[in-house]
Amino acid sequence: MRRSFTVALERYGYEMAAAADGLSGLEIFRDGSFDLLILDVMLPGLDGIGLCRRVRETSLVPVLMMSARGDGLDVVAGLEAGADDYVVKPVDTYVLVARIRSLLRRATYTPSAASQPERVTAGAPTVDGEVLVFGDLRLDTAGLEVAVAGEPVALTPTELKLLLEFAAHPGVVLERHTLLRNVWDYGWDGDSRVVDLCVQRLRRKLGRERIETVRGFGYKFRR
Structure with missing residues (x-):
């Protein structure tokens, strides 16, 4: 799923960096400069909720949480940890892209x-x-x-x-x-x-x- 989303989003013109677990993701985040993060709740090592909390200690970068359970406690925990929005797996690429674009618009918001x-x-x-x-x-x-x-x-x-x-x-x-x-x-x-x-x-x-x-x-x- 990680590979398929990476390829799909690169086709939409996004530059991607992917990690297989939370600790690797945190290291990549700290070593780079990113406009948006997509975090799966069920990451090995450091889960997505814990990773979101660690990111929020130093950054206000938009965070999109991905959960396998749309009505579970995972969604609430992710949003309470500081995520801006979430999608439920399985998710169509066009829905994911729509959420990404929405978050990026907010990040560059200028009031009219x-x-x-x-x-x-x-x-x-x-x-x-x-x-x-x-x-x-x-x-x-x-x-x-x-x-x-x-x-x-x-x-x-x-x-x-x-x-x-x-x-x-x-x-x-x-x-x-x-x-x-x-x-x-x-x-x-x-x-x-x-x-x-x-x-x-x-x-x-x-x-x-x-x-x-x-x-x-x-x-x-x-x-």
Whole structure:
């Protein structure tokens, strides 16, 4: 499977490096420069979840997790470890390529003018040039930098795009399928667990009180 995916993705123009086990993969990752990682959960030695945690200690590179069980604990554990998305084996190459392209778009995301507030209204965040201020949270929408109480916060591309989506609609309830479409680029119904677990990671980094759960609907970013 590793060889077949390598050949298939090279035909799509990607430069690939492959490893048969987690420790070898970690060594290759540390010795090179990569735009995206695809990690199988069931890797020998160091499994994909452990490898993802090791990668997240030093890097925010997009991570796509591959699991043989779409409804198992593997998916949740992988996303909690810091993966941005996942696919379930067996997976068609065109689906894998679509997920890869989506992740790479997020990694090079530049907010459009339409996503920027045109004016400040009552209850909206204060605007300082290209910086949105929500209390002690500062979001530089041009430089794509985040700080809380003056301390920089490192976000993965997916976490950052999710925060930008929330910040563009403060006080508005955003349904999970809306977030899947706008952040994960899903043109079909995806697994809402990716949204829930990414929100959990944002709460840990920014403060739990900033994102409110609206039961039965979705999430709301507090003004």
